[in-house]
Amino acid sequence: MATRTSTDKNSARASLAVLALAAALSGGAASAEAAATPPGIPPGTDLVRLREISADLRCLVCQNQSIADSHAGLAIDLRNQVVKLMGEGKSDEEIKQYMVDRYGEFVLYDPPFSVSNAVLWAGPFLLVLVGVWVALRAIAARAAAAPAAQLSATQRESLEARYQKSANEG
């Protein structure tokens, strides 16, 4: 979970770095910044930080999009609110708390571990442990119940006789 989030952030950082580089090459970072700034967001906003914060906030109307990716009216309002709080010097934690105070923990894509969501966090690991336990038991039971198949003496003689016969004929 943690690694996924940090990779996302790194890739967001990387893509913005590429944008900035392209802007510098094409002459004038200011003009390109204006082009990259979504409408309604004041110039000079730390877009990387805005992207990082809003990527962690769920759009309440379109529940499988973050407010960074969504164009729904409420998502835009909430993103503007993030910009405003950033401008007031609020920390990332304070901004996320602002959203949680209004919309509940559901608004976070990476909610902190708590009693109410412990099953979700621990469930997959418990299931893997149960699976390993079942598999080990099944293997042990099979090994104990079925020793390697043995031919009886008569079966062996009959097989050998047939083999000899076919070898002679061939």
Place this chain on the structure above:
Amino acid sequence: MPANLRVILPLLVLAALAVVFVIGLQGDPRKLPSVFIDKPAPAFSLPELAEGQPVVTPESLRGKVWLLNVFASWCGACGTEHPHLLEVAQLKRVEMVGLAYKDEPADTRAWLEARGNPYSRIAVDRAGLVGIDYGVYGVPETFVIDAQGIIRYKHVGPVDQDFFRQHVEPLLAKGTS
């Protein structure tokens, strides 16, 4: 493991999962537990839709049970619940305040003229910022606020005919006793 248990066990697991999923499908994933229940109604001060009226604030409604109904002329489901709001208004037992959410005042007026106005006061929240303070994510939403200014219930989506009896009347009864 006996052979018949081997056959029956997966079926039992499947049946149990089916029950869990059917129960899960009954709920509406858009309905979220509100963080506002039993919390004070956030303060705001908004212009009244009718010109020349004083601003609308929760403090001015302190001392009585009131409803805050978030609506908009662009909201389809608001038309669905509107007859029920008019019924509640006719009872004259509770003050109903409208929050015109992200709507043009002219559109709000025309919409109410066509359908009837159940509200005693209408606060105009054009920017939707008060909506954010109230955690509004799906219009219509209705908050039931008690005489102490505490939010006691929040309804997301259109209210039905049982809304008043189930969620407002108990509070009114408590207030008079």
